Amino acid sequence: MTDEQGRIFRAAWIAGVHKHYPGEPKPGYVTPWEDTPDWERQAAVAVFGQVRDFITVSGGMTAKLTRAQKGRFVALCWIAQIYKHIEDPKSSYVADWDDLPEWQKETDADIFERIETQA
Numbered sequence: 001m002t003d004e005q006g007r008i009f010r011a012a013w014i015a016g017v018h019k020h021y022p023g024e025p026k027p028g029y030v031t032p033w034e035d036t037p038d039w040e041r042q043a044a045v046a047v048f049g050q051v052r053d054f055i056t057v058s059g060g061m062t063a064k065l066t067r068a069q070k071g072r073f074v075a076l077c078w079i080a081q082i083y084k085h086i087e088d089p090k091s092s093y094v095a096d097w098d099d100l101p102e103w104q105k106e107t108d109a110d111i112f113e114r115i116e117t118q119a
Contacts, residue, residue: 002045003041003045005044005045005048005049005052005118006033006041006042006044006045006048007033008048008114008115008118009044009045009047009048009111009114009115010032010033010036010041010044011033011114012107012110012111012114012115013029013044013107013111014029014030014032015110016103016106016107016108016110016111017029017030017103017107018030019106019107019110020102020103020104020106020107020110021103021107022103039085039086040085042081042085043078043081043082043084043085046077046081047074047077047078047081047111048115050077051073051074051077051111051112051115052115052118054073055115055116062112062116063116067106067109067113068097068105068109070108070109070112070113071097071105071106071107071108071109071111071112072097072108073112074108074109074111074112075097075100075104075105075108076097078108079093079094082094
């Protein structure tokens with residue numbers, strides 16, 4: 001897994017936030033890669049790899065998934081990374097798909113679709 005994959009993930013996140021977030025996003029949501037905490041960079045690289053591997057082992061058939069299914073996969077992979085890097089995360093950091101705001105669901109789906117173009 002490479003730094004470049006993490007950068008792609010982060011760029012897709014930031015683009016999604018700018019596109020879907022209602023109003024002005026929190027500064028941490030759009031922090032550039034260079035200023036992103038190390039744990040978050042590691043998580044971005046890991047989730048990019050998980051999505052890429054899922055696409056690969058599915059023979060590209062992930063293209064048939066709905067946006068919600070794609071976003072849900074990204075969200076679940078991200079939650080696992082939160083647990084890996086944060087000992088006692090806030091409940092909002094590990095919220096289930098149904099509890100996420102719509103902007104975050106759309107952003108997660110955008111991330112998956114961006115990775116599909118790279119796989």
